[in-house]
Amino acid sequence: MPDGSGRSDTSAAVAMSLQAEMERFGALWRDWAEQLGTPTPAPAFTPGGTGDFRISARALTAHDAVIADVDSASLIGTHADEPHKQTEHVVMRVVRRNTWRFARPRQGEHTVPAGHFMLQLTGPPTFEDARDARATVLILPASPLSHLIGDRLIAGPASSAEMRLLVGQLHLVAQTAGELAPAGALAARNALLELVKGVLRQQGDGTEPDLGPALAQAAKDLADSRLADPDLSPSMLARELNVSVRTLHRAFAAVGDSVAGYIRRRRLEQARLELLTAPGRPSIAELAAHWQFADSSHFSRAFKNRYGLTPTEYARMAGAAGDPDPA
Known part of the structure; x- marks a missing residue:
């Protein structure tokens, strides 16, 4: 927006x-x-x-x-x-x-x-x-x-599921409006119309192809607000957005992403930012627990796969030379 x-x-x-x-x-x-x-x-x-x-x-x-x-x-x-x-x-x-x-x-x-x-x-x-x-x-x-x-x-x-879908589409249109060809602009407008219908009928249409990106954006917005929640999962997001888990997975696939992959990526991003805070920096175990990784080893492996360094290596480099920004 x-x-x-x-x-x-x-x-x-x-x-x-x-x-x-x-x-x-x-x-x-x-x-x-x-x-x-x-x-x-x-x-x-x-x-x-x-x-x-x-x-x-x-x-x-x-x-x-x-x-x-x-x-x-x-x-x-x-x-x-x-x-x-x-x-x-x-x-x-x-x-x-x-x-x-x-x-x-x-x-x-x-x-x-x-x-x-x-x-x-x-x-x-x-x-x-x-x-x-x-x-x-x-x-x-x-x-x-x-x-x-x-x-x-x-x-x-x-805050209703239908309105969250609509707001997700508004965010998406705002991010892409300047790049849309006429056919894409028409499709975006049609998706907005369908989502307003969903608000008026108090039900979203999760099977409408044009609504896939809006559903994915709404789910991302909701996930971002609950990244530290241990109950955050595809099923929880689907339940909150009043769609099936299968529909939610299809929406993410349509934008080249996955629900679990997005949640993990955003949790790792937040953990990385915390490692840059030298005073009172949390331990690796504390970060793993806060961002809902099974244990320190699981968190360290995921972090290294994402950034090419273990959390300890990243924190050491950040302390010595500022943010190495491996992302």
């Missing part, structure tokens, strides 16, 4: 890119592009809307999907699409800092805290209040999803 550097990263090039892409996505998105980095409140940001509007954003595209990292110093007002516009879009905000408040007539108010999402169709007037908030925003064409949404404001936790 964008690196979250916020207002300091609103360059002219980013603003031009946003302006070109957001022309498809209604008055709110055009005004976002126009207001990047502006230190004073904008005027009414939609027809009939009023309020304080100060945000910065970074965005990328995959076909007709837009992913933006949005930092809202102050966004207070009512958004409604222009009356003559015929095209609707789906907008999902995954809140990452503070809260984002939404309200629509007859639907009440939703306060979405960090770690949760809000999904809606554009069109009906929606009041928004986001102060010192940050969110990842995904914009998609509405036609494949509108029958699942209607005029509802749909909120939920970003």
Whole structure:
């Protein structure tokens, strides 16, 4: 995903890119592009809307999907699409800092805290209040999803298995968007659509080929957060992501990796970094136990296979000459 550097990263090039892409996505998105980095409140940001509007954003595209990292110093007002516009879009905000408040007539108010999402169709007037908030925003064409949404404001936790799959795909698209050919960008956009459907239906589609890389990325993100957990395994990851172990193995194979291989590689990387810390450096036995290797011998063999040195040799070299960086 964008690196979250916020207002300091609103360059002219980013603003031009946003302006070109957001022309498809209604008055709110055009005004976002126009207001990047502006230190004073904008005027009414939609027809009939009023309020304080100060945000910065970074965005990328995959076909007709837009992913933006949005930092809202102050966004207070009512958004409604222009009356003559015929095209609707789906907008999902995954809140990452503070809260984002939404309200629509007859639907009440939703306060979405960090770690949760809000999904809606554009069109009906929606009041928004986001102060010192940050969110990842995904914009998609509405036609494949509108029958699942209607005029509802749909909120939920970003911790569900379906949302973790979606966030994994967002990370993957962000990492590769600049290198994708048109066919690849379309495939990435289609995968995002399928994953949003999974969120709306509360079930992921682990058999969809386009979703393999997203599933692998979601599993990697989850594994990275639990590397020291003795229960970390392919079966645990599959259970957390609501897919079969076979589906998870297929997803890793599709990106030229294996679940067990990834976990071992990341544990060894973390152990290597700890060996570079001279004061209070853990013993080899302590490292082996912490990173879930069977014993010191098993850890030393795996470390040497990976880095060409035993942990003791590596620590000695690091102490004498800095990080030898055999990786």
